[in-house]
Amino acid sequence: MRLKEMRDVLLFSGQDGISFSDISQQALENLHDLVRILDMEGNVIYANRSLKSFVGADPTGTNCFFDEKNEAFVCKVPVSNQLNSKRRVIREKDIDGRKYSIQTSPVTDEKGNVVAVIEIYHDITREHNMYRDLFNHIRSMRDDISFARRIQQSLLPTKKQLTTLDFDYRYLSSEDLSGDIFDYFYLDEDHLAIYICDVMGKGISASMMTMFIRQSIRSLAMDYPSPAKLLGKLRENFSQLKLGADKYFTCFYAVYNRKNKRLTFANGGHNCQPALLREGKVEWIERPGLPISQLFLDVPYKEETLNLSEGDALLLYTDGIIEVQNKEGEQFGLERLEKILSVVIANHQISQALDEILYRVNRFCWGDTPDDIALVLMQVKKDSSEQE
Structure with missing residues (x-):
């Protein structure tokens, strides 16, 4: 002026x-x-x-x-x-x-x-006070999320070497709270349940859903030894929450009989095909199924059985692996995953499969991974004393 x-x-x-x-x-x-x-x-x-x-x-x-x-x-x-x-x-x-x-x-x-x-x-007193209140609210919310994350992490299963099985996993969340969950636990002396789920969405609501899934499956597993019937009952319990059609999750649930080495499973819409590593090659378990959702209340689930042998391994994972993108927008995809698995099989290094997958994904990915990543590996082994 x-x-x-x-x-x-x-x-x-x-x-x-x-x-x-x-x-x-x-x-x-x-x-x-x-x-x-x-x-x-x-x-x-x-x-x-x-x-x-x-x-x-x-x-x-x-x-x-x-x-x-x-x-x-x-x-x-x-x-x-x-x-x-x-x-x-x-x-x-x-x-x-x-x-x-x-x-x-x-x-x-x-x-x-x-x-x-x-x-x-x-x-600017009003704006300043609003900013201060917002900051305090966010800090309180972050504290709550951190607490919920610790609870969620504590629910992860223990990495175990069991009498006839080895279990290993990797679990990475894109946010503080994840929508991926997996678990394995004994139903009785001879049967072990294993599952992996992917909840639609992320954050607090997805985290709460994973806790619902874990509690529900553990409470239903003894009364519903059939994977198909368990998924049906799980869907029934989920529908009672009345959360709306936009809330759903996928679930691959299986029961392993360690006496005859049979794996009985049902697929609840989990589109990440489990990989069976055996006889020097990778087999994809391509079984259709519908997600756990209120939209498909009357559609029954089907179950199938696989016979496993010593040395066979089952890989379960969520779409955070195959959908991660490079800087050109290309997805990691099943082809790359299959190549990695083929190499570890050829080199007799199945136990190193999870670390190799994450290494390749991190090299491929442009920036941070946008989705949660869960990998679970179950391998059949010779009988030995159980180690916890």
Whole structure:
């Protein structure tokens, strides 16, 4: 702002009608913000109506640096230390228990010399308090999420070497809370249940759903030894939650008989085909099925049986593996996964399959993995003493 323009703001033009200077002065007077103009000695040469009301007096003529009489005013609306600056300065200040954003702008003459400054005090107390409350709310929510994550992590099964089976897994969540869940546990001395589920969505709701799934399956497993019937009952229990059609999950559930090495399974819409590693090759278990959802309440699930042998391994996983993308937008896909598995089989390194998969996925991925990743490997072995 030039000196002449400043004068136009402060003085009426004297012409008939409403001049631009009239409008400018009225605009400053009607601003809710506190406005004042200081000369280079710190004297107030203009104060608008809002500032006068705030101070309780007309501060025009007050010297903000040296006027002891108006010390209270100086404390309320401190003068900027940017009087000689040729650039706009914005700072925040607490005044009488309220928070203000203060914008100080230079007023220059025709030669570019700073001859005055105009200061605008905008009350941001409400915004500041809202930001503070939001920050505290987010911090509290993050604490709750962290707590829920610890609970979720504690529910993961123990990596075990059992009498006839080896279990290993890798579990990575894209967010603090995951929508992937897997588990394995004994039904009785000879039968062991294993499953993997992928919940639609992420975050708190998906995490709560995984806890529902785990509790439901463990409570149903003894009464429903048939995988197909268990999935049907699980769907029935899920429908009673009345969560809506947009909430659903997939589940591959199997029961392993360690006496005859038979794996009986049913697929509840889990589109990540389990991989069977045996006889030096990879076989995909392609079995259709519908997700656990309120949309398919009357569709029965089917179960099948596989005969396994010593050395055979079953890989279960979620779509976070095959759907991860590189910088060209290409997905990792089943082909790459099959190549990795073929190599570990050929090198007799099935036990290292999970680490090799994650290594290749991390090299392929562009940025962070956008989805949760769960990998579970079950391998049949010779009888030996059980190690926990």
